[in-house]
Amino acid sequence: EAGVVQSPRYKIIEKKQPVAFWCNPISGHNTLYWYRQNLGQGPELLIRYENEEAVDDSQLPKDRFSAERLKGVDSTLKIQPAELGDSAVYLCASLGGDTDTQYFGPGTRLTVL
């Protein structure tokens, strides 16, 4: 079984530039999460999808962050414009068939200069 796929793995941009991250969850997983992991910290939830519906986006900074999951499978997280403080690892996870275990992708490490 293929795991959660994320791309790119690394991204370096200058501040004020836009950036997008892509996630393909495990096949059949209806729930998808985006987390941000700052250096030396645990992941923090940004947004959760049930199929194509965002059911929890309370922690998403909506002035500059947006996300979509148009067909209920792949998802894209966008930042526009990026700020220095956005440097972090952005993790995608999907929820498994046992409904209790989230499976994580390798993450995208974003560096904003």
Place this chain on the structure above:
Amino acid sequence: AQSVTQLDSQVPVFEEAPVELRCNYSSSVSVYLFWYVQYPNQGLQLLLKYLSGSTLVKGINGFEAEFNKSQTSFHLRKPSVHISDTAEYFCAVIPDNTDKLIFGTGTRLQVFP
């Protein structure tokens, strides 16, 4: 608000020695408890989880954890560590009145030869 405390940010240990990584959570209700491991430049991988039943939970790679409700703890243990166990370990909880996974700040286990 629910929180997870990992008191030790770093734990150095020699190969083949036993190790315990501590985790405490704040909650007056039932929780689901998890330990994840993160190897360098990789996503999080589930080590073990406690949902209900036996308080001693065995996971992958020889790790185990014990749920102690009276002390609100879920410490992770391994009787003999290997160099390959060097990684970041995250404790996480899902309070039973939510479906949100809340992470601790992580403990870096460094195994020396």
